[in-house]
Amino acid sequence: MDTIERDTSGLPADVLNPNCPSRVIFQRIGDKWASLVVQVLAEGPVRFSDLRKMVSVVTPKVLTQTLRSLERDGLVTRTVHAQVPPRVDYELTALGRSLLDPLALLRAWAESHVPAILAARDAYDDAQDEALLG
Amino acid sequence: MDTIERDTSGLPADVLNPNCPSRVIFQRIGDKWASLVVQVLAEGPVRFSDLRKMVSVVTPKVLTQTLRSLERDGLVTRTVHAQVPPRVDYELTALGRSLLDPLALLRAWAESHVPAILAARDAYDDAQDEALLG
DNA sequence: CAGGATCCCGATAGATACTG
DNA sequence: CAGTATCTATCGGGATCCTG
Numbered sequence A, B: 001m002d003t004i005e006r007d008t009s010g011l012p013a014d015v016l017n018p019n020c021p022s023r024v025i026f027q028r029i030g031d032k033w034a035s036l037v038v039q040v041l042a043e044g045p046v047r048f049s050d051l052r053k054m055v056s057v058v059t060p061k062v063l064t065q066t067l068r069s070l071e072r073d074g075l076v077t078r079t080v081h082a083q084v085p086p087r088v089d090y091e092l093t094a095l096g097r098s099l100l101d102p103l104a105l106l107r108a109w110a111e112s113h114v115p116a117i118l119a120a121r122d123a124y125d126d127a128q129d130e131a132l133l134g
Numbered sequence C: 001c002a003g004g005a006t007c008c009c010g011a012t013a014g015a016t017a018c019t020g
Numbered sequence D: 001c002a003g004t005a006t007c008t009a010t011c012g013g014g015a016t017c018c019t020g
Helices: A021-030 A034-043 A048-054 A060-072 A094-098 A100-133 B021-030 B034-043 B048-054 B060-072 B094-098 B100-133
Strands: A076-081 A087-092 B076-081 B087-092
Touching: A021 A034, A021 B021, A021 B034, A021 B100, A034 A048, A034 A060, A034 A076, A034 A087, A034 A094, A034 A100, A034 B021, A048 A060, A048 A087, A060 A076, A060 B100, A087 A094, A094 A100, A094 B100, A100 B021, A100 B060, A100 B094, A100 B100, B021 B034, B034 B048, B034 B060, B034 B076, B034 B087, B034 B094, B034 B100, B048 B060, B048 B087, B060 B076, B087 B094, B094 B100
Parallel strands: none
Antiparallel strands: A076 A087, B076 B087
């Protein structure tokens, strides 16, 4: 049951393995809103409507979906306060908080290298144009 | 032109800003195959067909798309060797290699916490089932 | 306020077949 | 070998409307 197939070619890493857990992560990180929500929740509990404002423009449906999946994965807790008007707080679990560091590193990479990426894009696109013009 | 709008609510982080560069990154990382390809290229240059084998099952079309976008972003170089049969090598640039560390951290997180995530999912799903059964 | 229910659409992955 | 071309199927995301 627990046997995990290793590649037979002697290649490194399990990234190659479709069963590799890292794929699960990249799915979550890759989610358009999930990683943003996690980072917004870094400071502490936030209620639904505030979350909506903080995460640029996301529709309630999509935000709900995102939060549900995060909750299902044990990264976020959902707390309903029995009061009128209703109030629902979302907060990171310990598991969710453990993701903050890797995420922060990624953000740091982003902020320091995005200019280079954008420059590369321009250069690439220019080269393409030139090629077309002959 | 360079003015970047800050949130007026005194909230932290630029994640909230749609113009925030981190979004560019999460797009790239979130790409189903891009981050996998980058990690596979960590060891050194790899040719197209080998890449196909290494990155589980990806169609040539999609792999090409992925490589093009990585090339455009300056993370990967494409080298065509004029010979028969054709040989094309893909290799990380310095920029691409600089992404390896953040990626590795994410993978480490994945591999250590995925069991917890899967357990959380089971628990969540069970709770859902129970709720339905009354 | 915090969402659930629907309908819809554009982007994209994948399968298949073909080419320099 | 290293792709390109085409078609199709799927799906996340958004818009809109409604409710406990």
